[in-house]
Amino acid sequence: MSTTIDLDEHGYSRSYLADQHAGQLARLRTLERAFDPLSQAVFNQLALPDKPAILDLGAGAGSLAAWLSRRYPGANVTATDIDTRFLADIPGIEVLAHNAATDDFPPASFDVVHARALLCHLTEREALLTRAITWLRPGGWLVIEDVSLEPSLRTANPLFRKVAQAGITLLERSIGSDMLWATQLPCRLRDRGLANVRHRTLEGRIGDNSPADTFWASTTAQAGPALLKLGLLEQDDLDGMATLRADPAFIESALTFVSAWGQVL
Ligand SMILES: C[S@@+](CC[C@H](N)C(=O)[O-])C[C@H]1O[C@@H](n2cnc3c(N)ncnc32)[C@H](O)[C@@H]1O
Numbered sequence: 001m002s003t004t005i006d007l008d009e010h011g012y013s014r015s016y017l018a019d020q021h022a023g024q025l026a027r028l029r030t031l032e033r034a035f036d037p038l039s040q041a042v043f044n045q046l047a048l049p050d051k052p053a054i055l056d057l058g059a060g061a062g063s064l065a066a067w068l069s070r071r072y073p074g075a076n077v078t079a080t081d082i083d084t085r086f087l088a089d090i091p092g093i094e095v096l097a098h099n100a101a102t103d104d105f106p107p108a109s110f111d112v113v114h115a116r117a118l119l120c121h122l123t124e125r126e127a128l129l130t131r132a133i134t135w136l137r138p139g140g141w142l143v144i145e146d147v148s149l150e151p152s153l154r155t156a157n158p159l160f161r162k163v164a165q166a167g168i169t170l171l172e173r174s175i176g177s178d179m180l181w182a183t184q185l186p187c188r189l190r191d192r193g194l195a196n197v198r199h200r201t202l203e204g205r206i207g208d209n210s211p212a213d214t215f216w217a218s219t220t221a222q223a224g225p226a227l228l229k230l231g232l233l234e235q236d237d238l239d240g241m242a243t244l245r246a247d248p249a250f251i252e253s254a255l256t257f258v259s260a261w262g263q264v265l
Contacts, residue, residue, distance in 0.1 A: 011175055011176065012082070012121050012122075012175050013082055013083060015174045015175045015226075016170075016174065016222055016223050016225070016226040017121075017171075017175065017219075017222065017223075018083070020083075021222060023218070023221070023222050024222070025061060025086055026218065027215075027218045027219060027222055028060045028061040028086065029061060029063075030211070030214045030215040030218045030219075031060070031117060031215050032060075032061060032063040032064070033211045033214070033215075034204065034210075034211035034212045034214070034215040034257075035116060035117070035145070035215075035257055036063055036064055036067065038145070038200075038202060038257055038259065039064055039114075039116060039143075039145055039259070040064075040067060040071075041200075042143060042145070042200070042259045042261060043068070043071065043112075043143070045198075046112070046141055046143075046261070048072065048111055048112065048141075049111055049139075050074070051072070051073075051074035051075055051076070052072055052075050052076075052110075052111035052112060053075070053076045053078075053109065053110045053111050053112075053137075054068050054072070054075055054076070054077045054078070054110060054111065054112045054114065055078045055080070055105070055109070055110045055112065055113045055114065055135065056068065056077065056078070056079045056080070056114050056115070056116075057080050057098075057100045057113065057114065057115040057118055057132070058080065058081055058082075058100055058115055058116075058117075058118035059079035059080060059081050059087055060081065060086065060117075061086040061087075062079055062086060062087045062090045062093070064114075064116065065077055065079035065087070065090065065093045066090045066091075066092070066093065068093075069090075069091075069092035069093050070092070076094065077092065077093045077094065078093070078094045078095075078096055078110075079093045079094070079095050079096070080095075080096045080097070080098035080100065081097070081098070082097065082098070082099050082100075083097075084096070084097050100115070100118065100122065100128055101122050101123075101124040101128065102124075104131065104135075105135040106135075107134050107135065108134075108135070108136065108137045108138070108140075109135050109136075109137075110135050110136055110137065110140060111136070111137055111139070111140045111141070112136075112140060112141045112142075112143060113132045113133075113135055113136055113140070113141075113142050113143070114143040114144075114145075115128075115132070115143075115144055115145070116144075116145040116146070117145070117146060117147055118146075119144060119146055119181070120146045120147060120148075120177050120178055120179055120181050120182060121171070121175050121176070121177045122176070123176040125178070125181065126188070129142075129144070129188060129189075129192060130192060133192055133194070133264060136264045137264070138264060138265065139263065139264065139265070140263065140264050141261055141262070141263050141264075142189065142194060142261065142262055142263075142264070143259070143260075143261040144185055144189070144259075144260050144261070145257065145258065145259040145260075146181065146182035146185060146257075146258055147179070147182060147255050147256070147257055147258075148179060148180055148181070148182040148183050148255060148256045148258060149164060149167065149168055149179040149180065149254070149255050150179075150180050150183060150256065151203065151253040151254060151255060151256055152164035152252070152253070152254045152255065153165065153168075154253070155252050155253075157244070157250070157252065159237065159240050159241060159244060160206075160241065160244065160252060162233070162237060163220070163233065163237060163238075163241045164254070166227055166232035166233045166237075167179075167219075167220060167223060167227070168180075169232055170223055170226055170227055170230065170232055173230070174226065182256070182258040183201075183256070183258060185199065185258050185260035186198075186199040186260045188260075189260050189261070189262040190262070194262025194263060194264065195262060195263045195264075195265045196262060196263045197260065197261070197262035198260070198261055198262070199258065199259060199260040199261070200258075200259045201256050201257070201258050201259075202256065202257045203253050203255075203256055203257075204216070204253075204254055204255045204256070204257060205251055205252060205253050205254055206245055206251070206252055206254040207244075207245050207247070207250040207251040207252060208251045212254065212255065212257075213245075213254075216254050216255065217245065220238075220241070224238055
């Protein structure tokens with residue numbers, strides 16, 4: 001395995017979503033609160049060997065990796081990230097600085113390779129899917145989960161649509177993210193020859209005080225200065241959106257959370 005954390009000027013580690021940002025840990029916690037129960041439900045459907053070797057790529061603040069180490073006693077849970085600062089003190093997991101876009105693992109290293117809210121942000125996402133499959137042992141599972149913002153573009157509300165489109169554009173320009181990619185995930189696993197491919201898509205809304213709503217608001221707040229700097233939104237748009245979200249009459253579908261998993265035979 002090689003580890004070369006050598007990232008260019010742009011991309012995730014320099015963006016408004018990166019870990020050095022003051023609000024980042026709190027924002028990652030909102031993501032975990034929204035999506036951990038969904039990821040855990042997927043793992044609870046998988047038949048895994050005793051003491052499985054599990055890789056969580058781009059593990060962020062590590063709540064899922066921590067849960068995996070408790071869920072599978074004796075498992076070898078490896079949590080990787082380009083920035084491992086939030087993973088340091090989690091017991092029961094092995095932490096590795098690793099760039100998923102470029103760094104490898106030896107073939108057949110793991111019983112599960114999992115990545116959540118990572119591939120949508122990597123321009124190398126298609127190649128990574130192919131490489132990650134080689135890291136699996138026979139019978140091993142690839143579990144990919146990602147967020148699509150497609151529902152937010154279907155809104156009839158012009159302000160919400162403008163803010164949603166600006167967020168998608170910002171992610172695309174500053175990181176190279178594709179926030180509509182996740183909807184095709186199951187096909188992408190099938191196209192790579194995985195067996196027993198299954199998927200589940202769940203809707204997250206804003207305006208309803210749900211965990212998804214809190215995650216959306218926290219990410220939009222963190223993006224605010226970059227949205228203004230690039231001229232994608234005005235302060236009036238951000239203020240208007242905050243007022244709209246607080247209006248009890250406003251509840252809209254904002255995102256889908258797609259989980260897709262398949263097995264190497
Ligand atoms: C949106 S967060 C998701 C964190 C975690 N997977 C979760 O769902 O709670 C994306 C994470 O991917 C990491 N990341 C971004 N680019 C990466 C890369 N090239 N290799 C590994 N991790 C990366 C970021 O540092 C961040 O922790």
